[in-house]
Amino acid sequence: MTNSRLTVIGAGVIGLSCAWRAAAAGLRVTVLDPAPASGASWVAGGMLAPVTEAWPGEEALLKLGVDSVRRWPGFAEQVGAAAGRPAGLRTEGTVVVATGAGDRAELDTLAGYLARLGRDVERLSGRELRRLEPALGPDVRGGLSVPDDLAVDNRVLLAALRVAGERAGVTLVERAAQTVLDDGARVTGVRTDGGDMASDVVLICAGAHSGSLHPVLHGLVRPVKGEILRLAHRSGAFPPPSRTVRALVDGRPVYAVPRDGGGLVIGATQAETGFDTEVTVGGVRDLLRDAERVLPGIAEYALVESAAGLRPGSPDNLPLIGALGPEGLLVATGHHRNGMLLAPVTADAVLDLLHGRPIPEAVRAADPDRCVSGAHDDEEVTRARVDQR
DSSP states (O other): OTTOEEEEEOOSHHHHHHHHHHHHTTOEEEEEOSSTTOHHHHHOOOEEOTTTTOOTTOHHHHHHHHHHHHHHHHHHHHHHHHHTSOOOEEOSOEEEEEOSHHHHHHHHHHHHHHHHTTOOOEEEEHHHHHHHOTTSOTTOOEEEEETTOEEEOHHHHHHHHHHHHHHHTOEEEOOOEEEEEEOSSBEEEEEEBTEEEEOSEEEEOOGGGGGGSSGGGTTTOEEEEEEEEEEEOOTTSOOOOSSEEEEEETTEEEEEEEETTTEEEEEOOOBOOTTOOOOOHHHHHHHHHHHHHHOGGGGGSEEEEEEEEEEEEOTTSSOEEEEOSSBTEEEEEOOGGGHHHHHHHHHHHHHHHHTTOOOOGGGGGGOTHHHHTTOSOOHHHHHHHHHHO
């Protein structure tokens, strides 16, 4: 594939990561996106949390996430070296906390499930958690410490990936892709709002918009709306936590992810509302209410941003990574809540596909053929899973 023309559709974290890897390996890479480094990647909380995202029945996703989080330190070091700037990785770890008895019981269930999979986590009392993170309030009654679940500043990472890609020779074109062109047997190029572009290989990484770019993806990727808030520490307010804090508050999930300089990202709501990206009053209210129960000091923080993004959902919550349809068409989409987490393993898998090498074993479960053949949950079951999470 050396010197072949690769067109990547989408300049979010997945598209930028794959483009940089491919260009560094010698391919001629063009990235198409009308608004690079925006969308769900710009809005993301940045949790790299395969263990605390674990869910019964999604063991393949847990395995994929654990594989990727292990790659993250090396990935961040390589991106930083290529860009000459930090990649935003935070290694302080994660705590998962509960308020009422029902929330504690749910965390006990999660800990037991992980133990059966051989992934033990440390159970802590509310007092022990406050010794780790004094910002936690008295409503926190217990929880788990998961030091290997990390975090990344998504906007720092996106900036570094853009620079790393440019230095490797990636051409970034701020233009919308309309459809992938093929002659029935193989890809020939991409139709854009500025004309057709020839290509040897096309990689679709367009997140929630991927389904419109080729008929084989129709109905396989859908938008799942998530709202977030960005807060800033003010002088005199209680310091923010150093670790990512995930919480259950009367059964409702909320998280707080630290940023350098005293910032916090609070999220995230989840709703199936099509391509709606407006922030709602109810979403802001609910996030602040639940976050303040866990971290009372944030009442004195500044609210500096509210935003909504569209996660790319798949039928079974696993991403779609692999060859699909005509020869020369690859997809890396459908990462849902895990785009940041899965960027390293996805980029490595795409590079293996481009060079005809075996992909990482954990990625094989993400082969998009599983969806095309109909071996996935029906729509009602899929929506039920999303609602529960």
